[in-house]
Amino acid sequence: MKKFFHILLKIIKWAAVILLVAAIFSALYNLTLPSESETTEYLLADQKAYIIEMDHLRRTAGNDVWPGWGDQSVPVIVYNESYAFLIGYPDPPDGWLKMPSGEFRGTSWQKVQNDEINGERYYRQPLPDPHITPENFTVKVGDRWVLTMQTKEYAAVSFYNGFRNELPPILSAVFPYRLFWNLLMGTAENYIAGMAHEAFHAHQGMLVPDRLAQAENAARLSSDYPWHKPENAAGWEEEIDRSVWSPLRTLSIVPYLRFNRRPDSGIMKPGNSISGGSWMKSEGRLNARAKAASIMEGCFRPFCLTVMYPNGSQMLLIIMSIWINCLKKL
Known part of the structure; x- marks a missing residue:
């Protein structure tokens, strides 16, 4: 375990050094970027x-x-x-x-x-x-x-x-x-x-x-619409919650809805039972899907509530919808 943390710290150290060097290089390079056109009187x-x-x-x-x-x-x-x-x-x-x-x-x-x-x-x-x-x-x-x-x-x-x-x-x-x-x-x-x-x-x-x-x-x-007024923000926050986050939460709890009884409990109806191996694979797949859905909501929901709705948020919501459809296929 000590060796693992030593390797991890070394990786973090070198990553920090690389980022610092890249930042310095980028800052120096930015000094060479033009602030105005070199030629304005005619077409190049x-x-x-x-x-x-x-x-x-x-x-x-x-x-x-x-x-x-x-x-x-x-x-x-x-x-x-x-x-x-x-x-x-x-x-x-x-x-x-x-x-x-x-x-x-x-x-x-x-x-x-x-x-x-x-x-x-x-x-x-x-x-x-x-x-x-x-x-x-x-x-x-x-x-x-x-x-x-x-x-x-x-x-x-x-x-x-x-x-x-x-x-x-x-x-x-x-x-x-x-x-x-x-x-x-x-x-x-x-x-x-x-x-x-x-x-x-x-x-x-x-x-x-x-x-x-x-x-x-x-x-x-x-562009004249008062997007940032609290009453308007509440309306589109509700819309986002209904169209994006609610489906994600459904994906998060699916494992608990579908696998709240193990197949060896004797409670499942005849014909609906599945073998333990298949159950474990399905449970693992759905748990992975649930975790991905939970991470998506945790990472992106705060961002959706802070970026300007008609621009960044709409694009982000489209991406979220695509990801939800992908998760449903897992």
């Missing part, structure tokens, strides 16, 4: 390649995803902290319309001098207010629907800066921002897929603008 070659490839994929494979999506001409707006750039729209009218509100934003579009994308000139306009941008969605320029998205470089900068401001100071210093960014959007493939996603919103606007507006208005109103 990589960004142009992303736009060209996204449009190529949409035109060649878009109709396989959704009939007609590949046939439409969809201009592109990408933006950074200083400028918005408009591609694929010669001689555009001023500004853009935020959708679905139709609010006019921006100023006139100016040709970018001495630069082009895929053999065509593109346009830009300054963004003096960081809170007024085309955002990642779709807008209208004149009467045309346009996909909008941050440049890949600026998307990374926004991600890093946003997390730095949200996390506590110590965690903010060591958090592996680059790793998480690469998992979410850091690869060229993920970024191009994100642009295609926004291009489909533009296609939705062309086909069914009323439905797109209804969906966006519903999403906007959900």
